[in-house]
Amino acid sequence: MRSILSSVGAVAVCLVAGSAFANSTGINGRSGKQSVSCTASGCHGGGSSAPTVTLEGPTALTAGQTGQYSLIISGGPGAKAGMNVAADGATLTAGSGTKLMSGELTHTLPKTFTDGSARFDFSLVAPATNGTYKVYAAGNSVNGDSAATGDSHANATLDVVVTGGSDPAPIKEDEGGCSAATSGAPAVLIAVFAALAARRRRKA
Template structure:
């Protein structure tokens, strides 16, 4: 019986450790764009001493089709290794060194070691052809590197990017013709009839006088 319990305990430890280790090559859906999902809420990372600071840096204004260079920096927290997830609606993300695309989002390809108290991931964003404000969502994970779910912490950041020089977004009202022309000419048939009646009456008078 004791041997069985020891085996069960060993399996449980492996599962807990595996939940964190399984995401060491990246995960998507934790950027903060999806409400209620985060590195902590996923059950893979929790209990770290100190919350890290996550910052997004890069141009806040782009012209349509322009490529902007951005960086996500994680500072503080357990501070041994770092991971990330970045997402944005409507724009195209391109992976940089140490990152990869996963279902249209960016994540780390491997945990990045902290250097001088921080870890940085670079990436690029291609502005879409439609004008508007596009929000970049980012999550940064600061972990202790022991491949267990405990002792890790994360934080989120966002950055608004304004795109100009492209086409304006189409709204439903822009595609509808409310019949302005028909309203303006709705009285035309009656007016023409009145003109014809007046001309006919005039001709009758002229013929009588002649």
Template structure:
């Protein structure tokens, strides 16, 4: 029995240690768009210092235009870096991976392998194809600065967002509200003449009866 429990414990340790190593090839839904962070999954945390994460690139694009962007991670443990990028606010945008990153289900970007810092900075370049609908597209990004030991401790992350105004496309179509008349019901405007006609008929009958 003791031998069995020891084996189970060893497997559990391997799974925990392996989870950090598995995320060296990236993970989605940690950009901040879904309200989850790299630390909330238990993969990274306990870093001595928090890095600075910035997004650089155009803040305005024409519908369908391609813009070039960079996610820059500065500081923190500063040995290896990872990332996750997503878009929101408008449908139809697409992200294209650059060196060291890849596209994952859901159209997000994440690192394909940990990127080595150059000095105190790591940089991930990518491109974005604007949607064909006017409005404000929000780019969400998370950046990890890790110590490279494949453990959850000793790492740190930060988030950034960038608003990109899209013009020259179609205006978004507002959904029909439930209380709006779609032509099949009785609106207040249409009901007023009908009520007046009914009252006129009743008044005429009263005059004849008298």
């Protein structure tokens, strides 16, 4: 029985270590767009200080225009860095050291800090519809020991206003759930008031 428990314990340790190691080649769904953080997902936590994560790039684009952006991670454990970027409605294109994963960007390998920071460059193609689109980013600052402990992360967002394209389709009244109740309301109210007035005249 003791040998079985020892084997189970060894497998569990390997799974945890394997999970942390697997994420070294990138992971998606942790940008903050889905309200799931790196810590909440069971990886990269316990660091004594959080990094600063900054998104740099144009905050206004014309429809179809390509903008150049950077995710900069500074502070924290500060040995190596990883990232995850997602966007509402816009097309992301990977830069050096990043790759696309299910429409989001993540690192191909952890990037070594240089002069206290790590930088990931990427581009974004503005959609054809006017509006304000949000870019979501998560940045990890890790100690480089291939374990999930002693690491820290932070999030950032950036709003990009797109103009020069088509306007969003207007919301139809029936999509608001009110038209069915209100479209015949004036006629119904008139009939009700007329009936009440007639009743009062009869009583008089």
